[in-house]
Amino acid sequence: MQLKYLLTGQETERLKFRLLEQNDFDEWTKLFEEKNVADFLKLDPTLSSTQLCQAWFDKAFHRYENALGGMNVLMDKITGRFIGQCGLLVQTIEGEERLEVGYSILPEFWNQGYAYEAASKCKNYAFKHDFADSLISVVHINNIGSEKVARKNGMTFEKMTDDVFNVFSIDKKNWGH
Numbered sequence: 283m284q285l286k287y288l289l290t291g292q293e294t295e296r297l298k299f300r301l302l303e304q305n306d307f308d309e310w311t312k313l314f315e316e317k318n319v320a321d322f323l324k325l326d327p328t329l330s331s332t333q334l335c336q337a338w339f340d341k342a343f344h345r346y347e348n349a350l351g352g353m354n355v356l357m358d359k360i361t362g363r364f365i366g367q368c369g370l371l372v373q374t375i376e377g378e379e380r381l382e383v384g385y386s387i388l389p390e391f392w393n394q395g396y397a398y399e400a401a402s403k404c405k406n407y408a409f410k411h412d413f414a415d416s417l418i419s420v421v422h423i424n425n426i427g428s429e430k431v432a433r434k435n436g437m438t439f440e441k442m443t444d445d446v447f448n449v450f451s452i453d454k455k456n457w458g459h
Contacts, residue, residue, distance in 0.1 A: 287351030287370040287381070287413060294403045297365065297396065299354040302342050306355060309364045309388075311335040316389050322422040323386065324447075345371065353384060356400050365391050368400035370408055373420065376443060381414040385431060397431045405435055409457050416453045423448055 289299040302310075313319055314331035321327055325334050345352040353367035366387035373382045383404045385397045401419070408417055419432040423446050436458070437450035 286349060287372070287408075288346075289354050289369065289404060289407055292354075292403060292407065293359065294399045296359055297400055297403075298357045298359050299368075299400075299403075300357060301346070302339070302353060302355050302367065304339070306364065307335060307339060310338065310367075312390075313366075313386060313388055314338075318422075318424065319386075321446075322425045322428070351381070353386070356387075356396065364388065365396050366400070368397070368404055370404055370413065370417075373418070375418065375420070375449060380416070380418050381408060382418050382420055383408070383432075383435065384419070385428070392427065397428070398434050401431055401435045405452065405457075409454050414454075416451050418449050418451045421448050421450060422446055 288301065290301055292299040311331050314334035320329065320334055325337055329337065342352055350372040351370040353369040355367055356365040357363065358365055366385065368385040371382040371384045373380050383401050385401045387397050405417055408414060418440070419428070419435070419437055421428045421432055429448070429450070432450035435452070436456065437452045440449045440451040442448050
């Protein structure tokens with residue numbers, strides 16, 4: 283398994299990063315019980331929360347096995363609680379391969395700064411390791427929380443794709459480190 287883009291073992295002030303494991307399934311299913319999450323994550327909204335979680339897990343393990351980066355589980359360093367997922371994802375946007383900072387936080391932890399904390403770590407990790415000259419975050423136009431995280435992470439609006447997704451980006455030269 284190629285772990286190039288994964289932040290396994292990395293930490294922030296409050297979070298530890300680790301690989302997604304099959305026994306995380308029940309905890310992660312909670313995300314898909316929330317309204318609009320399927321749309322925000324480009325998944326079929328007609329599926330049940332269990333089916334959506336299975337689709338997510340299938341995609342995550344496919345990424346791990348094919349060196350396409352992936353989401354890392356975010357664990358609270360003090361309580362050990364599962365907070366969400368964040369990582370570097372190889373994406374193809376309008377025919378161009380790009381490296382994305384992706385993030386999803388369980389609803390009970392929204393608006394507590396975890397997404398930004400993890401996304402910032404991913405951005406800095408990617409630039410420090412010269413993984414890309416620019417990074418993106420792809421955000422559904424109605425996902426205001428994720429747009430705020432992208433902007434706080436130093437990204438600016440680049441373009442709209444698929445009529446409902448905005449691409450935010452930051453170049454390494456504008457990184458500021």
